[in-house]
Every structure is written in structure tokens, then in C-alpha cells.
Amino acid sequence: MAYDTPVHRPQRPTGWRRLIARSPLLLFRAGLGWVFGGRLLLLHHTGRLTGLDRRVVLEVVAHGPDGDSWIIASGFGPGADWFRNLRARPKTVVQVGTRHHAVTAHFLTPEEGAGIMARYAPRHPRLARRLCAYMGVPVDGGEASFREAGRAIPFVRLDAHTGPRPR
Template identity: 70%
Template sequence: MRQPFATEGRPQLPTGWRRLLARLPIRLYRAGLGPLFGKRLLLLHHTGRVTGLRRSVVLEVIAYERTGDTLSWTIASGFGPAAAWYQNLRRAPRTTIQFGTRHYCTTAHFLPPEDGAALMARYAPRHPRLARRLCAFMGFEVDGSEAAFRRAGRSIPFVRLEASPGQRAR
């Protein structure tokens, strides 16, 4: 099994036409078409830790929860802990997201490995193809068993974005 997120095993960032394709959902959100993605994707706005410039990235929602007046979205860093958005949230955890057409002020909470294992174990049966692809993309070998997805989930950086009551932006 490859060492996850080692320099040589880390997934490469897309370039050229693949980068344009990967960034297309950002344009769709900006055009007001965020609802096309349902509850599967969100647009995360973050501030560059070096430049201080506003950045945006569209990420898959692994789990969406509503508990009373509190909303939370859990996302995973497919490029590991070195992903720019992940590093930027580490530096400045308060940020905004767009989910559908609504904007929310959120605070990022970085989940421990055991929570990541439980998340992957719940996510994999709901989205088996995506879970296998995500794990293969990140260099994890999974045989489809819950134990294999739990092992992978312990190494994937997960972030929970929480919006408290009254923190809706705009």
C-alpha cells in the first residue's frame, strides 16, 4: 500500500483543460446555478494565508446535518493536508460558504482520525463508486469492506464547517 500523502504519492493538481474543467463549478455558482448541485457540493470562500487574497473552491459535501438551528457540512481534502484551501482554513477557520443559493458564515473544525474513519464507513455504502474512486485517487487500496474504508478514513483530512444560528450571510 502506498504511503498516503507522501510527496511522490500525493495526487497531482489538475493542469490545463482539466484545471479549467475542475474550476467550472465555481463559474456555475457565480452565475447563480448553485442549486444544480443539490446538497452534493458547496462553494467555499477562503483567504490565502500568504497573499491575503480571497479564494474559492467547490468541494463535495460528505455529510450535511441540521440539528435544531445549527447547520454543518463535512468536507474532505482529496489532495491531503497540503491542499491550499485546507492550509488556509487552518490559518483562518472563520469563512463563508455558498450552499445552493444561500451564503453562510461558518467556522471550520478539523476532525480527528477516528471521526474520519466513522464518516468514511457511513459514506461508502451510500456512494460506493465515489468512495472507491476517492480512495484510489488518494492512493488507498480498499476492497469494499467497512474496515478498509475506516482505515482510509483515518488518513483523510476531514473538516466540519459549522454555521450557528443567526450566522447566515447576506
């Protein structure tokens, strides 16, 4: 899937910034995921080359109507490891708070992403502007500019399902 607007792909954090970025993972591992109140989730994904279990903490951009799905964005674009790993194996497990859910990843179109970003920006204006600046997408604060940014940012919907958890 191609994205309409070419954007700057940010570099991964290193040093003390990486430590800060990874600190929510330590809280999830310590059983303290509840402190994020559903704003963050822990995504388990399988390395497409190594087959090893990987984990990353991501912000929940939107929730499904029944609380059985979560929409997340790839701030590092479609080249992010977790994004590529989910493309290879879309069935996985997420942890929200202290609960684990078996989910299937569905990759949203740029037009769906535009709508999601247009709804997200008024609720979280600072974070929306920061994400856009981080990705090098200019925004003027209007809905049209956030829609354009949403076309450039890859979004994934994680739908919970019943049955055995994937490995």
C-alpha cells in the first residue's frame, strides 16, 4: 500500500532518548500497564526474519465502539519493524492495562487514516502537531492539513477475537 504524501522518516532514538522511549515497556513487564489507562498498549509481534518474540509499546489513537479494537499509528512509517512484522504475521497478542487480547491486524487505507487523524487532532492537538512535525509533515492546525498528514501516516486496526491465542 502506497501513501500519498512522501514524508521524512525519523531516525530511531538512541542513548538516553531510547531509554526514555522504552520505559513504558518496563512498566508493562512489571505488571503496571494499568497506569496508562488504555492510552498505551503492549504489542507482541514475531520477528519476520528471526522468528523471535518482540514487544513494543504504542499509543492507542482510537478505540472500537465496543472496546474490542484499537487503532495505532506507525510514527516511523511503513518501515517500522513492528509494522513490517505485523504485515508478515497479522495474528498476535496485545496487552491493554493488565489484560491480554488475541488480535488480528488490519492495515487501513490512506483515506481511512485521513479520517482518523482528523478526529484525533481536535482531541489531542499537541500530540497531533508533534507527531506531524516528527514525521516532517507540515500542518497549519486546520482539519485539511491533519487529513493530509493522516494520508501519510500508516494506521493499523487491531481487532480482538475469541479462541486460542496465537504464538
